[in-house]
Amino acid sequence: MNRTALILPVLVIAIAAARSSVFIVDEREKALVLQFGQIKAVREEPGLYFKLPLIQEVVRYDDRILGLDVEPLEITPLDDRRLVVDAFARYRIIDLSRFRQAVGASGVTLAEQRIDTILRAQTREVLGSVTSSEILSAGRATLAGRIRDASRNEANSLGVEIIDVRLKRTDLPEQNLDATFARMRAEREREAADEIARGNEAAQRVRAQADRTKVELVSDSQRQADIIRGEADAKRNAVFAEAYGADPEFFDFYRSLAAYRASLKAGNSTMVIAPDSEFFDYLKSTEPASAAPAGPAQPAQP
Structure with missing residues (x-):
């Protein structure tokens, strides 16, 4: 019994010493073996290693990134x-x-x-x-x-x-x-003002071109209308001249009727004129007049 009592503590101490002298380094770490603060060994590979119990210690460091x-x-x-x-x-x-x-x-x-x-x-x-x-x-x-x-x-x-x-x-x-925001806003407002100015300038050019085109179209249309009107007046005068040459007396009679129509309108029946005026020649006699009525007796407008 005394012998067993002596062996048991020694065995426990031996096991504890053995365990304290063994350490494992895994693949995620590295280890330093220190003895009184001095580096005795560097263990960078994973595995089982030994150290002196109580004298040496192991400090582990992460080997990962x-x-x-x-x-x-x-x-x-x-x-x-x-x-x-x-x-x-x-x-x-x-x-x-x-x-x-x-x-x-x-x-x-x-x-x-x-x-x-x-x-x-x-x-x-x-x-x-x-x-x-x-x-x-x-x-x-x-x-x-x-x-x-x-x-x-x-x-x-x-x-x-x-x-x-x-x-x-x-x-x-x-x-x-705040200052940067104000500067950015000022820059954007300046860019917007430039765009508006360029847009107004382009609009002015478009308006000017449209006005010029309008004037050219109106002028050309007016010129063509004057030409057509002149040609029509020439034809009308030719017709009047031809009619006068064919029967002067009938032409004078037609002109007198046109003058009566123009003068004796509704609401315009008051006239101050001499009774023996040539204007009433065709109203006073059934004979043809020798001269055309004066005054309003102008060719009727078509």
Whole structure:
């Protein structure tokens, strides 16, 4: 019994020591074996490993690609148009020894603070060397690549690799929104005024051309009407001349009747005229008159 009582504690201690000397590294992580804070081994391949119990300890780090959201920062491009840029980065730990020496026991927390500082500095430097139009255009992917390359060189000292940098959002500062909106509205109003002016100018040209066409059409129509009217008057005079030549007395009689018709209208029956006037020759006698009535005795208008 005494022997069993002695063996049992020793066995328990041996099992505990064996268990504390074995550790597993899976495919998602890397591990450092430390002895009194000093690096004794680097375990990057997945598998089963051993360490000295109680003396050595294992510190594990994520071997996957990690993400980091950079705090929004305000930049001033070449055209002095301030912008607020929101970016994010993807990084990975590639050198455990250097990483441990750079950040110590703080690990990823301190590393991300250092990476954030690097990214912010490089973002200001790269975006401050171009205009806001380039930042807001589709070419900002090239600018993000420049930020990544510049940050990667500095991040190597931390034992990490910057894999990618992206600009998520680029906005104007809140205090500049009203001024920018007013400027955009003024530009649109100016463009609208230019369009209205060009439209009015085009309308004036169309109206002027229409007025000119109208005058030309009216003038041409008036000329043709005068020609037709002159030809008709000539034909009428020819008919009168022919009729007068055929029977002068009958022609005088016809003209007298036309004069009576024109003078003796309804509501126009009052006349002051001498009784022996030639105007009444055909009313006083059945004989033909030797002369045509005077005054209103004009050829009847057709």
